[in-house]
Amino acid sequence: MTENINIELIKKAQSGDLRAFEQLVQEHYTKIYNIALGLTGSPHDAEDAAQNVLIKLHNSIGSFKFQSKFSTWVYRITTNVCLDEARKKKRSKTSAMADMDDSLHEMPSKDSSPEEHYISAEKRNALYKGISQLKKEHKQIIILRDINGFSYSEIAEITKCSEGTVKSRISRARSSLKDILTESGYFN
């Protein structure tokens, strides 16, 4: 979506045009959902969180002042809402991980056996379980950087901190996650 079309749509959305609002946010759905999934830990909670994100975005779009990129604004609200949701949901992480399996959406690899395919789903669950044990800032940074591929500068804008802070958080977050996963036998 070009920048000019974006501005026009934003203004329409700010004036109450729901269709314009949906057109604006639709291209961000995948990242919104994956951020929600990473922070809440379950597909069901992620959908709930994503709905709350959209409602919050809809309520707040009038206050968007074009001082940052629209996408930055979207993902900032997304992470804040999802962190709140994760805090509120007192759900067992074990049961949350049970419905995370979507390994069949990946093409079976050339040399993979069904057993190997099963293991990759198990690894995925173990990763999300490990992420859920990180502290908030580390969880956020891993999900933004390593899962959703945001750049350091984008993360800095989203989290409203310096790139230097982002860099050091990434280092500490990955180290913490590595330790958690080592303890759980992930690398064995």
Add this chain to the structure above:
Amino acid sequence: MISCSHAHNLINSYIDGLLNESDCNAFEEHISCCEKCHEQYDILKSLTGNLADTKVPLPRDFAKKMHIALVKHQVTKTEEKKKIFTFPYMKFATVATAAIMITVVGKYGVYDIYKDITNETMKTATESAPVDNSSKGVPTDSAPDKHENENIITAKSTEYENNVISAPVKANVAENKIPTESANNVNTESSLPGFVPEVENDVSAASVPSTENTAAEIQVEEAIDEGAYMMTRMTPADAQTDSAAVVENSTDVAEFSSAGGGTPVQITEEEVIFDTPESSQAENVTEAHATKGAGTIESASESGADNATTESTTESAADITDEAVAEEDSATKSFVPTDSTNPTPTIVEINKSGDGNMLVFKNYLYTFLDSSEIAEINGELTITIGADEYGTVINKIAANEYIKSIIVGNTGNGKAVIIIK
């Protein structure tokens, strides 16, 4: 050479490709000599790679759910605004009027007049208040308004269904275009059941419902002019009456082609080569894997069923085709991975309620698959496609309510095979 401590400080920036050439060289020099640092690098590199792989596509009806949530929210917001600007305002206005009147009335009868005015105010406020004010002691009747809100939401949801799923059909069967999105790039449109928009750089054309049918139709027409095509989900009844869908025997190429179905590929049994050691190995589907995989598809299709159970087959997996492989040496024709110790393909039960209506689904397949990629033998459809199509096709299959189970596997030649049972 840099120290381990220095290398440790550079490791994450190196993984993220942020080091300058000098630091890059220094880091690489260090890990080539230091086993411990090299191991740390390998672990972190593997971890970040696995994390990147955890990103998932959207659930099937995600866009629809979000739309419904937004519509509900908008309706609620509108009602809240009404509440703010009617009842309190009117109460204020009438009470203010009452206060003014009281001051000009003489001492005698003030109480009676005030009482009458406030009663009238209460009555007026009650009649105009649309929402529950039980905390303020004002009798309300919110039931009709609640139903009205629900009707609005239902109407808008229905409108969404009508515009998105039942759009005019102008399938360009002759071109048999395959969606070009990558396996991991499932957008919201493709996650909607039975709906295949193909509008480049225009995510809005048919996925966002319009409140005006005329505007929606114009957009659809424009999108189709640009090469998009849309389709409706056929019901079994439609399949029986629609001549394009009634293909009794795919060996009758002329009949099928005249019905608009393209040219089916008919592979005789002699042409199918299956060289796994024993046919009974088809039964040896790992239970854990089938359950896990089926659980995934179950959640994606939201069938509400329990996790699917393993389904073994006694059929020989010889009933499969691989037209792309057929051109190569016969010794390489194989449904199973090249590793002979892992011969078993994966069986997945997708929709427990699926009725296996192959006529309906076959017609659907021919609208987006090339005819060389699909074949039918003994009532089973076999699709052979490249890796970049696999994710898209799997999503479409999983979303189709007529398909009950599939077998997925890899030819070992860069192609995936999906057998629809």
